[in-house]
Amino acid sequence: MKMIVFDIWGDYGHFKKIYTTTSPLSYDFPPKTSIYGILGAFLGLDKEDYLKHINKNTVKIALRIKNPIQKTNIALNLIDTKKGRVKGPGFNLINGRTQIRFEMLKNPKYRLYVHLTDKLHSELKKLLEKHKTVYTISLGLSELIANFEYIGEFEVEKKISDNEYILINSVIRRDNIINDNINLKIDGEYLFSKIPNEMDENRITTEYIDIFYERNGELIICKVKEYYHIPELKENIVLI
Template sequence: MKVLAFDISSDYAHFRQPYSTTSSLTYAIPPRTAALGIVGAIVGIDSGGFGQSKHIAELEKANTKIGVRLMRKVEKTRFSINYSYTKADASTKNVQHIQVPVEMVKDPVYRFYVTADVKLLEKLEDMTINSECYYTPYLGISEFIAQVKYVGTYSAEVETADKIYTAVQMAKRTNLLFSNGQKIFMETHAASMNSERRVTKYVEVAYEEEGNPLKLRSVDPDSLVVKIFTETGEEAVMLW
């Protein structure tokens, strides 16, 4: 098995939590659906247009699995964004505006670990090595254009591990081992969507706020944990 790693960063990120109403709250790390969208943007898989997410099915058909690692401590900030009611009568300049407070992740850096069928992985490797993207990638909303930096392509083996460097999908039989000083958070993420952007699966995801690895007491047998062999040693990551 081969696993490709690349870093993605921006000044800000906003992955909107769907249950927030009067203010827009953000996830600290990109959900799997957002991560798949970024990979699709890099290699040029069309989503199908506004309100569509056809790229999800195509990437899943190619057996794409992704793990997300925090490379910088999570820091959040808030500011207001001006929105325009685009269905108003622009010809009379009677356009309504509203200011909405929005929560952002400040200076985010994430490392994506990706495995997929050979053809897709080779294309992703070629694009990231050459700092190319078919579509412009961004972190959550289009104003936060992202920079992509290739890290490496590594050999990997499917193994169990008691220390995971990526965020952890909390499947039924996966249990964390807590220790003093850790700041562990959990979020409910969309894991998959149909072509009309309706979520078909949610998962619970755990991460350590400062990007430290998570220790596990047990791992669900259906979870995919792989050990990758880098120039600096071995790292265990969870892909889904």
């Protein structure tokens, strides 16, 4: 199997936790459901039907944290555009502004590993090689514009663990870790996070999973059921 590898980063990012409302908190990295949207923007798929083409049956994804996770709070002015409070043609004339503090990721950077079925795989590769997208990509909110760098397309080797410790570069599904058997470093910052992982075409979340990761993007030493090795990059990844 071949996987397309590229880095994506920005000044700020925000991937809203589903249980927060008035003071939105952010996941430390984009859930797979958010990555579906990023890939849809790359490929120019309409937001109303991109999930017909990008879903658990058509794509395989892994994610690596490249920059240490940092967060800050930023107040944003939200405006009501649905209740007809506009007095004139400009947004500056809208009443009913509400200031909300958002938890933002600061200088986030991630490496994405993607395998798509059919022609979408080759289309994504061509766009990345030319440093082009059809729609502007962002890190969660439309205002948080992202940049990216194509690393390459690589053959990956699926490995079945023989109950041995493996160095893993990516975040890891908890259900792929054998008996939570993890070799923790004293100076590591390890976390579990429950994230939305799949959604149907009506944008209703159908699966939540626990993800294990090291907050600074350091290697994780653990026993996993299966993983993928990329010889050219000397990286081991786990699909989410």
